[in-house]
Structures are given as C-alpha cells and as structure tokens.
Amino acid sequence: MSRADGEADCVCSVGMKFTWDINDPKLPQDIKQFDPFQEWTDGYVRFIYNGEDKNAQRHLSGWAMRNTNNHNCQILKKSCLGVVVCSRGCTLSDGSRLQLRPAICDKARQKQQKKPCPSCNASLELLPCRGHSGYPVTNFWRVDGTAIFFQAKGVHDHPRPESKSETEARRSSVKRRVSSPFTQKRQCLGPALLSCVEAPDRLSFIAESNFPLQSQHYPSFQSTEPYYNSHNALGEAPPTLQKSTNPRLYMPRPGCGYEFPGYLASGTYSAPLHRDPAANHSSDLCDPRVAPVLGSSSSSSSSYDPQSTKGWRDLLKNAAPYGENHYYTPEYPCRYPSNTPGSPAALQTIITTTTKVSYQPCPKPPTALPGYQSCPPAKPQLGCSSLPEDSSSSYSTEVKVTEESGGVIKSLSFQPDPLHTKTERAESFDYRCPYGNTFRYDEY
DNA sequence: TCATGCGGGTGGA
C-alpha cells in the first residue's frame, strides 16, 4: 500500500510487464516472476501465474465464470454469468443485499432462479454480465511452459456474487446444520442475518458496501512488484460506505488494469460507483474522468449502443491511434437493469481492447504441461491468510450460526472481498497492439 | 447434485 509513490511507470502485475495476448502464438517464455493469484480480477488485465498454483490450475475466479467453448483447446475461455439478485432489490434492515452466486450448471442455475428470494420471497433475477462491450466478461486461461497465462477482457458491471469459497463454505455449513439435531432451531443472530430463511444454501449475504467499495487487494504486489495505490498515493482514504436505495445500479470499480485511464486519472472511483436510478446520472455517465482518452467523449459514450459493435469500433477507431484493430474506448458499463423504467441501458463507458491475433489451431497440449484436464484436486487457496492489514477498511458482515448449545459451529464471514479491501490501481500499463506495437499509459 | 471441461453445432457480425 505504501509503495509506488513516484513509481509512475510501474505496472501492476508481472503479466502486464510483458506485451502479450492470450492468442499470441508465442507467449513470454522467460518468466522469472509470477503473479500472486487474483481471485477477483476485473478489467482488462493480464496475469502470469505459476504453473504450480493450484488456484490457477483450477482456473478459479471469485466471479461465477462458466466455460465457453472457443474451439481452441489451448485456451480455456470462460465467461461471466453475472450475479443473482432479488428482483425487487430488497434491502435488509442493515442495508445489505442478496447477491447470489449463479450456479454454473445451466440446469442448476435455472433451478436457482426459480427459488424465491430468501429475504422477501420475490423472484430471483439473474443480472447478467455485460461488461465486455455488452457481452459477458471473459477470462482466458492458457498453460504455456511452467506458467499459466491469464487474461481478462471486460469490466464486470454488476456486483460481486458470493465467492466460490463462500458458497462452498456455506454449503458445507448447511449440510452440517441439516444433519444436526438442532436444525429445527436455527437462530436469527442479529438484524442482518438471514439464517431464518427457506433457502440458506442459496443465500449470499453481502453488505451493501460489497460491490461499490470492494477494491482489489494485491498484497503480493506490494513486495514483489511496483504497484501504484491511487488512494494512498493521493493520500486518500478508502471509499466510504455509500448507501443506495437501488442495489442494481453499479458502477464497478475496475481491477488492476490498464483499461481505465479515467479511473486512474481520477485517483478514486468512489464517487460514481453506486447509483440511484432515480437520480440524473447523465453527467456521471459521461463523466470525463471516465473517458479522458477521448476527451469530449461524453456525447459519444452517451449515445453509444453497447450492442452495436460497429458503433463502438468506429468510435474507437476515431479516437484511439493505437492501431487498426486495437480499440480503445471510454465506454464503461454502468448497467441499468432492463426492468428499470427508462433505463438508459446503452449508457456505458467501456474501455475495451479487441485484439485480432490469429493463432493456429493447436494440437493437444503436451502432457508435460500442467494441463487443463489434469488439475490435481486441491483445496481452494482463498488467500484468506493474507487479509489486509488494515481490517478497518474492510466491510464485513460476520455471520455466526450457532447451535442451540451455544457453540459456534460455523462462522462465515461474508466479507465482500477479504483480499481486496484496499484500493490499488495501476497507474501505468502497456498493451501490445495486434501489429506488435505497444502503447503505454503512464500518465494516468 | 453440481462444478468443470470438452467438443459439436448454430447464428450473427
């Protein structure tokens, strides 16, 4: 946290130090240093993980990512499913919300959505991810040599769901409770706890501060990589808790990436993160801080239809001198749910890159590689051991489920992001254009 | 039961 002052040209990850794309026929080989595993990647980021990293081998993500067939056996592609929320957006007494992790399995997800909101019995709604030019955020995994290359494209425009580890922990907790003789006497432990609900196994209990206030935490970068902490560098305190009456308007904070010069420039992302649809956001949506690259992009971005690929490509071509096929856009997703009246769904501000790199249809990866098919079973390394040193900056809601005997049998900390409670942001990045040239963002 | 990965296939751009 305290580093990076004056390190304006730093990059935030090992993966960002190199100029590569997941589709490159040849990936960087001389990897001497690996990135620590990032559970909550967000933005157009790249990481290079150690091939022995169990989490990387399992292609773990905090987001609910499902496998997407890209007809490339070398590159595993996953797309984000979004988050399941209450269709009413009900708010609990403490302002917390339900943000369930969508089931990865299609059938399970359909089943999941048929369940009522455990809080208000309203229907559940899947808030799809459209953070990548109107499409779900995609993650790419590729094993090459001893490294596992990770590339993410898109910025999640929805709250974080319950993490996989939390889901698993809760499930095991529920199982234990179900098998417990005290199952019938669950206790409600405080106003925010929803243990007295019908479907506790599907309950994600996330404080309101969860999404907007989450911030990526890259503890290892502090010691291994130059890394810029925009907040600290600017002497800013972490974003304060913001209350909102609508849980479904989110201006997500980008991850450690090079995709948000606007955010990078602003030094903080706290202001536009969580919005009330009733309010007039036009100015915020077109906030020049979000789109400094294009300068007067407000009009462009505000009229931009994220579904119109041609539109944003043209926009980018005009705006970004980065190459024929390298698009750089201030478009950034601030999604209005479809059922929000008058929702300007098209108002997005995304900075996205599209690389057009041809790659040869690959033969099967050599068996020597830590291949995708043979991931050794391992317990997810949740990184909980590396909790932020400043616990005061994390907003957590601890849920303790107790047996009647009074013994705590399970303590689930629905901490939005135990690893990422501090805001850190790369102030510099480089990215390889499809044609081999590189541009950098050093000044943000 | 569900997560995960693979692969065939379709449709749009």
Next chain:
DNA sequence: TCCACCCGCATGA
C-alpha cells in the same frame, strides 16, 4: 473468420 452461445457428454467431488 470470429465470436457468443447452446447443447450434450464425461468426470470428479
């Protein structure tokens, strides 16, 4: 050709 997405299947926890 690329991409998103659907589907079924297999495997393992």
